[in-house]
Amino acid sequence: MAKILIAEDEQAINHLIKWNLELVGHTCAQVYDGTSALAAAEAGGYDLLILDVMLPGLSGFEILPRLQGLPVIFVTAKAGVADRLRGLQLGADDYITKPFEVLELVERVKAVLRRTKGEAKEFSFDDIRVELSNRRVFKGGEEILLKPKEFDLLETFIHNRNIALSREKLIELVWNFDFEGESRTVDVHVQRLRRKLGISHRLQTVYKTGYRLQV
Amino acid sequence: MKNADKKIKLRFWQKAYLLTLALFLLCINGGILSLTVYTHGENVKAAEEAAKAQQYYVAVSFERDMEYLAENGGSAALLMEAFGAHYKDKGLFIAFEKDGEILYSDFPEAYEIEGNSLRHADLTGKRHILISSEVCGGDYRLVVAKNVESLDEAFRSLMVTYLLTALGVSLFLAVCLYFVLRRLSKPLDSLRKTTQAIGNGNFSVTAEERGNDEFTRLAESFNAMLETINRQMADLEDQAEKKQMLVDDMAHELRTPLTSIYGYAEILEKTAVTEEQRVTASRYIMSQAKRLQKISQILLDEAFIRGNPPEMGEVALHKVLADAAEKLEEPGRRRGVTLTFRGEGCTVWGNETLLSMMFYNLAENALKACSDGGQVVLSCRGNTATVKDNGKGMTAEQMARVTEPFYRTDKSRSRADGGAGLGLALCKRIADAHGAEMKFSSRLGEGTEVSLTFTTRQ
Structure with a gap:
């Protein structure tokens, strides 16, 4: 996965972002002020910079134009349109306002990385290997046939691994917003995935919340 | 904006113009007219006097000639005819009556006049003055008519002159008045334009x-x-x-x-x-x-x-300061900072709770600015209290903004201390409520001094 630099002066939030991104498999480095953010970014080796706008030393707006080619997601407490526009005009790849949800952050990071770095080709856990690019799944070297929606569901779990996804969220992500079926549909598909891949211990039910792929 | 755009039917200067002009024309024309009428009246009087004089002359001459006839004999009728012919050349018509009967008359048409009198009448369409009087002791009545058509002519020409003059003067006045009033009201107009512009934002x-x-x-x-x-x-x-x-x-x-x-x-x-x-x-x-x-x-x-507005009373400032120093002693010890209070008995006019809050805040800020071995000194003298530290100090820019709500000189550190960046804003509010002046003096790396000067008791 990607190497991400987090520049945020609030220790609590910096830590929160790091925690969330590490859950889905990224590695993170933390800086707490503008000057060290610029220094770390210039030193290189990162795929993405998560940049708070109001940083001591150099502000996010000051740092942005001095970065060369490093994708940036702005994080700020100011939700004003003017601020958002300014960030995007300066060349930020995306913009996220506080307070944000874990999934939103993960989703945006994934989207930016897909544009800039390309998607991960495959993902493996236990004896399972998922070829994300050509939508094939192997268990112990033997291919398991999944229906399109089952694969979509598996892919969604992989992208948001270690985070519990509610049935509603899964419907939104896998079946799109306009799906009017029942949340039972999700349960049925999860059951099938567990059975076909033998991952009942990995694809956990989270009390009152939903399902989570724990890897 | 609608108000400003509303059409003004008559502007001030136009009203003034019309009223002044009307008044002026009335006065001038009235004056000239009455002058003309007066002049004409005088002319008529003069003409009447002249006519009277002529008639008298005719009467006297006729009486003398009649006396002569009475002495020497002769025809009265012939005499009358001679008189008529003689005075016809001088523009007079003459008639002689006796006992209400016309003896002689060269009047072109019938006339009407009573006894001894004077009247104006038209004869052959021309104005004449008719004068009658008894002559020769009442035996005869002499009527003389004098042509005074020149009087009418004079009146007409007088009227023409008057009209032309009045017209000329009026025109001249109208034009002059227009420019004068226009000019006088110009500032008003420009003021109106200005207000209109303001009205439009x-x-x-x-x-x-x-x-x-x-x-x-x-x-x-x-x-x-x-x-x-x-x-x-x-x-x-x-x-x-x-x-x-x-x-x-x-x-x-x-x-x-x-x-x-x-x-x-x-x-x-x-x-x-x-x-x-x-x-x-x-x-x-x-x-x-x-x-x-x-x-x-x-x-x-x-x-x-x-x-x-806080309830005010006498507050022992030294007690408030000593209190703040005491409360912060323990947190200070943990950081290795000593807090001391120096000062005499100072009394100011204020609210004790708010002042305690303020000095606690100020002392706490000073404490946070200090590192291990730091010193915070609270002191008071007269009606001025100071909180002084030898901590990290501030730049001029930081000092200018330090009382703004949510402003922090050092974001990461004061947040780690749990500050919200509101303390000094609150202190400023309290100082303002007391009418006290809050002054900062600071030097980066050397420390900060906050002084509060209270106004004397109201």
Whole structure:
């Protein structure tokens, strides 16, 4: 996965972002002020910079134009349109306002990385290997046939691994917003995935919340 | 704006113009007319006198000649005829009557006149003065008519002259008055244009101040008013901007702890956490909730002070300062900072609770600015109290903004200390409520001194 630099002066939030991104498999480095953010970014080796706008030393707006080619997601407490526009005009790849949800952050990071770095080709856990690019799944070297929606569901779990996804969220992500079926549909598909891949211990039910792929 | 665009039917100067012109024309024409009439009257009188004189002359001559006839004999009729012929050449018609019977008359038409009298009458369409009188002791009556058509002519030409003069004068007056009033009302018009521009939202205009009359005074006071309005508008804009900044800052201040609380709660809900991670997340949630609580408390305090003028009384300032130093002794010890109070008995006019809050805040700030081995000194003298530290100090720019709400000289550090960046804003509010002057002097790396000078008791 990607190497991400987090520049945020609030220790609590910096830590929160790091925690969330590490859950889905990224590695993170933390800086707490503008000057060290610029220094770390210039030193290189990162795929993405998560940049708070109001940083001591150099502000996010000051740092942005001095970065060369490093994708940036702005994080700020100011939700004003003017601020958002300014960030995007300066060349930020995306913009996220506080307070944000874990999934939103993960989703945006994934989207930016897909544009800039390309998607991960495959993902493996236990004896399972998922070829994300050509939508094939192997268990112990033997291919398991999944229906399109089952694969979509598996892919969604992989992208948001270690985070519990509610049935509603899964419907939104896998079946799109306009799906009017029942949340039972999700349960049925999860059951099938567990059975076909033998991952009942990995694809956990989270009390009152939903399902989570724990890897 | 509708008001300004409303069509003015008659402007002030136009009204003044029409009224003045009407009044003037009335006076002048009335004057000339009465003069003309008077002159004509005089002319008529003169003509009548002349006619009387002529008639008298004719009468006297006739009486003399009749006396002569009475002595020497001769025909009265012939004499009358001779008189008639003689005076016809001089433009007089003559008639002689006896006992109401016309003896002789060369009048071109019948006439009417009684006894001894004078009247005007038209003969052959021309104006004549008829005069009759008894002659020769009442035996005869002589009627003489004198042609006075020149009188009418004179009157006509007088009237023509009058009319032409009146017309000329009126025209001249109309034109002059137009320009004079136009010019006089020009400042009013320019003032009207200025107010209209202002009405349309253009406040950068000024009224023209020309000359030295009431209009100039008006323009001057108008401009003064405009200046005041502009200044106040600038002030309001400034205040609005400051308020907007405050709201932005407040949103930021509230969203930051909210983000943490929400985020860590979400982690607890959605991910499998170890016991250690559970404690970490819970602690973040609790500390950030406390921070929110602190912000709301300070905002409430601030709003309270703003809304309620504090109850004032005599406050022993030295006690307040000593108290603040004592309360912070323990936190100071932990940081390796000593707090001391030096001072004499000072009494100021104020609210003890608020002053305690303020000096506690100031001393706490001073404490936080110090590193290990630092010194914070609270002192008072007369009606001035100072809090002085030998901590890290501030730059001039920081000093200028230090009392702004949510401003921090060092973001990361003061947040780690649990500050919300509101303490000094609150202190400033308290100082203002006391009418006290709050002054900062500081040098980077050497320390900061805050002094409060209280006004003497009201």
